[in-house]
Amino acid sequence: MNRSVHILMTMTLGRPLEFNPEHALDAAMEVFWCKGYEATSLADLLAAMHLSKSSLYQTFGGKQELFQKCLLRYQDRFARELTVQLNHAPSGLQFIRSVFEWVASTAQEPAGAKGCLVANSANEFGQRDPVFAKPIAQGLQRLEAIFTAAVKRAQQEGDVAASADRTALARYLVSAMTGLRTLIKSGLDLRSAGAMVPLIMKAVR
Amino acid sequence: MNRSVHILMTMTLGRPLEFNPEHALDAAMEVFWCKGYEATSLADLLAAMHLSKSSLYQTFGGKQELFQKCLLRYQDRFARELTVQLNHAPSGLQFIRSVFEWVASTAQEPAGAKGCLVANSANEFGQRDPVFAKPIAQGLQRLEAIFTAAVKRAQQEGDVAASADRTALARYLVSAMTGLRTLIKSGLDLRSAGAMVPLIMKAVR
DNA sequence: TGACATATGAACCGATCGGTCCATATACTG
DNA sequence: CAGTATATGGACCGATCGGTTCATATGTCA
Numbered sequence: 001m002n003r004s005v006h007i008l009m010t011m012t013l014g015r016p017l018e019f020n021p022e023h024a025l026d027a028a029m030e031v032f033w034c035k036g037y038e039a040t041s042l043a044d045l046l047a048a049m050h051l052s053k054s055s056l057y058q059t060f061g062g063k064q065e066l067f068q069k070c071l072l073r074y075q076d077r078f079a080r081e082l083t084v085q086l087n088h089a090p091s092g093l094q095f096i097r098s099v100f101e102w103v104a105s106t107a108q109e110p111a112g113a114k115g116c117l118v119a120n121s122a123n124e125f126g127q128r129d130p131v132f133a134k135p136i137a138q139g140l141q142r143l144e145a146i147f148t149a150a151v152k153r154a155q156q157e158g159d160v161a162a163s164a165d166r167t168a169l170a171r172y173l174v175s176a177m178t179g180l181r182t183l184i185k186s187g188l189d190l191r192s193a194g195a196m197v198p199l200i201m202k203a204v205r
Numbered sequence: 206m207n208r209s210v211h212i213l214m215t216m217t218l219g220r221p222l223e224f225n226p227e228h229a230l231d232a233a234m235e236v237f238w239c240k241g242y243e244a245t246s247l248a249d250l251l252a253a254m255h256l257s258k259s260s261l262y263q264t265f266g267g268k269q270e271l272f273q274k275c276l277l278r279y280q281d282r283f284a285r286e287l288t289v290q291l292n293h294a295p296s297g298l299q300f301i302r303s304v305f306e307w308v309a310s311t312a313q314e315p316a317g318a319k320g321c322l323v324a325n326s327a328n329e330f331g332q333r334d335p336v337f338a339k340p341i342a343q344g345l346q347r348l349e350a351i352f353t354a355a356v357k358r359a360q361q362e363g364d365v366a367a368s369a370d371r372t373a374l375a376r377y378l379v380s381a382m383t384g385l386r387t388l389i390k391s392g393l394d395l396r397s398a399g400a401m402v403p404l405i406m407k408a409v410r
Numbered sequence: 411t412g413a414c415a416t417a418t419g420a421a422c423c424g425a426t427c428g429g430t431c432c433a434t435a436t437a438c439t440g
Numbered sequence: 441c442a443g444t445a446t447a448t449g450g451a452c453c454g455a456t457c458g459g460t461t462c463a464t465a466t467g468t469c470a
Binding site: 034035036038039113114115119120122123124126127128133136137140165167168169171172174175176177178179180182183185186187188192195196199200202203 | 239240241243244318319320324325327328329331332333338341342345370372373374376377379380381382383384385387388390391392393397400401404405407408
């Protein structure tokens with residue numbers, strides 16, 4: 001591999017970007033997160049991302065592709081964050097509880113009104129659009145995988161019966177999570193949200 | 206009150222409608238139910254309702270008003286159905302379980318892919334649109350009220366601790382319901398959906 | 411400096427959006 | 441029959457939709 005090829009692969013020729021693609025992606029994600037896919041227009045995105053239409057198409061490809069990128073970006077960030085939390089948690093059970101307590105704490109806050117991008121998208125599209133069905137299912141899957149790991153740890157720590165069906169429990173937690181977020185998104189008050197956590201946890205113990 | 210006034214109030218003058226407003230409303234509800242509000246176009250509605258644009262506007266007022274009518278219609282029908290079920294159920298607890306078992310049974314079926322119009326709308330709009338926030342909140346409220354009645358009955362029947370917080374429990378059930386529907390909408394398999402019901406019920410017992 | 415490669419903004423595209431208007435059709439009334 | 445009130449279909453509206461094209465700006469390289 002000669003030098004010129006190496007340069008071609010590691011640096012961009014021509015005029016450099018005037019914006020940070022990562023930041024722009026974050027801005028787009030925020031808009032999709034708040035308004036959903038259908039209700040978000042190109043104009044909304046351009047305004048939030050601070051770039052021109054041609055830049056958006058050249059860099060991200062279009063509305064659909066941009067949304068897919070945002071969806072994956074959201075998953076990655078969310079999954080990484082939860083994994084870190086799980087690793088730092090005193091116990092698997094504590095991790096699960098603290099996740100729900102954090103979600104409950106977003107009640108009546110802007111963060112709560114946005115919901116979860118994956119859950120929002122799951123509700124907006126279901127399996128209607130084959131283009132989005134896969135990344136959405138994958139997002140739910142990843143959340144389930146984290147809960148599965150947490151339940152497994154809780155079982156090893158003796159907080160959950162070893163005989164319990166990890167997968168079923170993890171799926172239940174995903175369901176409980178999205179349900180709680182839906183209610184919070186609809187304006188559930190903080191007290192009620194908090195009261196829901198121990199009820200949700202009953203299925204785990 | 207003379208005869209002519211009476212006639213004016215009880216029957217319509219001029220050319221009669223060529224369609225059944227109730228049926229048309231059902232058709233519109235179906236479309237909104239499947240695709241959501243934003244993704245549904247006037248053309249979609251006209252095709253499903255089998256009427257012309259002018260008829261739609263004259264009879265129902267426009268997309269927003271039509272959606273609101275559908276939302277209320279859905280609530281009424283759903284609430285009435287559940288109330289009947291509750292009255293016929295052998296016990297409050299059995300009612301709750303059977304509702305969840307019915308929802309779980311829609312997994313991998315067209316009915317499951319549609320979700321619940323109220324839950325769908327709650328997720329699509331949250332509190333973003335003040336025009337829809339009220340009917341959506343009302344829909345969730347009505348479901349909660351039914352669950353509250355069921356829990357109350359279960360308490361009287363000794364299946365639920367008398368000391369339990371009925372309202373909190375009812376809200377939990379609404380949350381569990383919407384969560385389950387979200388997952389089913391995303392393609393959860395029938396077996397997994399069924400396995401979730403006893404876990405959900407753990408919070409009640 | 412000049413060749414080159416990419417980025418950018420603005421003009422432009424056809425399609426579709428939700429919504430209005432009006433001429434005509436169709437019923438009931440006297 | 442004429443008069444009246446409503447329903448209907450189709451033409452039409454401006455706005456916006458997502459997307460494309462292209463001339464120009466701006467950087468790197470030899």
